[in-house]
Amino acid sequence: MKQLLAYEFFIYQLTKVSILARFKKTRLGLFWMLLSPVLTVVIWVILHNAGIFNPGDTGLAYPAYVLFSTTLWVFFFEVYKSVSESVTFHSKLLLSHPIPYGTVVLERTGFHLFNFIIPLLVNIPVILLFGGEIGITALLFPLALIPLLMIGVSLGMIVAVLKVVAVDFSNAMDEVIKILKYLTPVVYAADSDLGFLSQIVKWNPLTYLLSFPRDLMLGQGFHHLNGFILVSLVVFVIFILAWRFYSISAPLLVERLFSN
Amino acid sequence: MEISKNIPLEVKDISKKFCRDIKYNLLYSFKDVLKKQVGISLENNKLRHKEFWALKNINFKLKGGEITAIVGMNGSGKTTLTRIISDIFQADQGEVVKNSDLKITPIFALGAGLRPLFTGRENIFIKGAAFGLNKNDLENKIEEIITFSELGEFIDSPVGSYSTGMKARLSYSIAIATEPDILVIDEALTVGDTIFRAKCFEHINNFVEDKNKSVIYVSNHIDKVLRIAHRVLVLDKGELIKDTRNIKEGLLFYLNNCFKGPSIERKDNLLNLVKNWTNDE
Missing domain, CATH: 3.40.50.300 (P-loop containing nucleotide triphosphate hydrolases)
Structure with missing residues (x-):
């Protein structure tokens, strides 16, 4: 940790470079960042109007609900993806400079957090437009998002290692997470009746990590507070273990598998 | 020992x-x-x-x-x-x-740590940071680095447009600035x-x-x-x-x-x- 602090400026520089590089290559940089969330709204409005889904009581106009939930899901999924590339993306750098391996994880996380700002901002007018409210509890939203970020980073660090040495595991993890999306209340409300799937949704830790900050943002109170706190504590432990796993394993693999 | x-x-x-x-x-x-x-x-x-x-x-x-x-x-x-x-x-x-x-400052393959889309000047901050230098160090040394590299006005061109020799100049100058x-x-x-x-x-x-x-x-x-x-x-x-x-x-x-x-x-x-x-x- 102390070592990482000494590289604070490096982490800042590396993150800045990744962000700026994204805009240097394209004239429409900002447009692409806006396109995806806006398209998501359009698609869900169409699907909803066609009556394909009965999403349960979402407490908010459905398109806004889906957009916001999807944004949170993408937040989780993208941080996972982004961190899982830490080692492969930066292998050359790691092979030519004696930098702590934690730096590249923090860079990937920082890069991701920046990318998240725009989709998040798109959400606010959409929520208001569809008659939603952003309550005072929204102030707690960033804090409540931390466990979701931490689980994404943790899974990312584990896969960053597995990607190098056991590609099948990391592919499997990608698929599992994609399936999890449908077992997490993203496109339907947390208490929808889904038959036997309801039990899975209830035991899925992501349900709490995602629903709790969402409810805070939309001023829907502190639902599932106990579940959220419990899951957050577990996530914290997972994070420590994943960090340890990554710090021990990543250098070993870079030496053996990237050095030529 | x-x-x-x-x-x-x-x-x-x-x-x-x-x-x-x-x-x-x-x-x-x-x-x-x-x-x-x-x-x-x-x-x-x-x-x-x-x-x-x-x-x-x-x-x-x-x-x-x-x-x-x-x-x-x-x-x-x-x-x-x-x-x-x-x-x-x-x-x-x-x-x-x-x-x-x-x-200990190692200089391996010269391109490593340089970002082609960024100028020489910007790269001094990127690669310098990778060598563990902080912002102040680099601000104090940037003129010295540019002078040693003899890159002149090219320091404000993207590194992607540099020849191998120019990259070598830049990398070496940054590395020695780590003292x-x-x-x-x-x-x-x-x-x-x-x-x-x-x-x-x-x-x-x-x-x-x-x-x-x-x-x-x-x-x-x-x-x-x-x-x-x-x-x-x-x-x-x-x-x-x-x-x-x-x-x-x-x-x-x-x-x-x-x-x-x-x-x-x-x-x-x-x-x-x-x-x-x-x-x-």
Whole structure:
């Protein structure tokens, strides 16, 4: 940790470079960042109007609900993806400079957090437009998002290692997470009746990590507070273990598998 | 162990093994990752099937005020050794003894750490930070770096538009701004233009006039080693087979015992070059 602090400026520089590089290559940089969330709204409005889904009581106009939930899901999924590339993306750098391996994880996380700002901002007018409210509890939203970020980073660090040495595991993890999306209340409300799937949704830790900050943002109170706190504590432990796993394993693999 | 001022670093019985077969490499790496997680120590003292010693029982003391050249054919372990010394790789056995505040700056492949989309000036902050310099350090040194690089107005052009030689200028100038105790140059000065290379060699020579500073220079370019080295280490298949301050003797030994050139003439030419070398060249 102390070592990482000494590289604070490096982490800042590396993150800045990744962000700026994204805009240097394209004239429409900002447009692409806006396109995806806006398209998501359009698609869900169409699907909803066609009556394909009965999403349960979402407490908010459905398109806004889906957009916001999807944004949170993408937040989780993208941080996972982004961190899982830490080692492969930066292998050359790691092979030519004696930098702590934690730096590249923090860079990937920082890069991701920046990318998240725009989709998040798109959400606010959409929520208001569809008659939603952003309550005072929204102030707690960033804090409540931390466990979701931490689980994404943790899974990312584990896969960053597995990607190098056991590609099948990391592919499997990608698929599992994609399936999890449908077992997490993203496109339907947390208490929808889904038959036997309801039990899975209830035991899925992501349900709490995602629903709790969402409810805070939309001023829907502190639902599932106990579940959220419990899951957050577990996530914290997972994070420590994943960090340890990554710090021990990543250098070993870079030496053996990237050095030529 | 105490390290004296004049011996900034000691390489003590270093060994490192690798696996050439990709399938076994993945398997062993996977096993070793699991073992390390649960705290089982790795059996680093013996080889498994398909493994080989990239370095085997390497011992030497680096001396201050000297340029130590490491020569060896491709795959002899030169870069593995410099990476271990630079704290990028972990040795399987043995240790690098040094004071904790010893600053080692390695220069490997020159493009590494440079971002093509960004200007030279911006890259000074990027690569400088990778060497552990902070914002203040870099702001104080930026003029010095630009001056040494002699890049002039190109410093504000994207590095992607640079020639190899220009990248070399930039990288080298950033690296020396870290004010290291030990400068490790791994094949990095083999590219680039002659004028700048001469400037670098002059710089290295001045650098080691300070008896506390030391340079490790990895190269297969016989004439350059002849020109600047004070000591030659010959690596062959992971073993240190010669360690001498008689540069001519060391290089002749290398050429006669390890060198496999593209042709006999090439080898003869090099042998003659070494034999006829006089220090005022």
